[in-house]
């Protein structure tokens with residue numbers, strides 16, 4: 001039902017391109033989203049939160065639980081349908097994650113207010129095509145609580161955009 005609500009415009013008036021999903025309920029639940037052609041699933045893998053240690057770093061037969069999540073989920077759909085959430089606060093882990101997800105887009109929250117390092121995220125996580133979708137929210141929307149909030153938000157967004165552009169230029173992607 002959630003998949004229908006978010007992906008089927010006739011049913012709900014909404015037709016999002018992608019949705020972030022917890023892997024916790026397993027393949028059948030994730031498949032309900034994958035059954036919509038052309039839509040993307042963004043699976044939580046290694047989150048930016050301190051609480052990531054509670055479950056995501058539990059040891060399994062295949063390494064940490066988040067590594068198992070990535071490996072298993074990559075048998076459910078290809079990199080053209082499946083992305084993973086990896087927090088920018090875990091920038092040094094990106095090298096390891098790329099062993100399991102060499103081609104998947106990674107959705108990367110945690111720059112800005114959470115203090116993640118964009119330069120490191122790019123150094124360790126960027127593919128030859130970039131492969132990163134970096135998100136910042138509070139640092140932009142709360143850049144100012146004055147009357148200049150729109151200009152301040154624009155300036156903050158531009159700052160991150162220019163940093164990203166710099167990284168793409170360094171990597172020879174643009």
Ligand SMILES: O=c1ccn([C@@H]2O[C@H](COP(=O)(O)O)[C@@H](O)[C@H]2O)c(=O)[nH]1
Pocket residue numbers: 046047048049085086087109110111112113114135136137138139
């Ligand atoms: O690992 C995760 C997964 C999701 N989030 C969400 O992303 C945004 C980040 O907002 P900021 O203000 O840039 O910190 C927020 O909606 C989180 O719930 C995340 O931060 N980390």
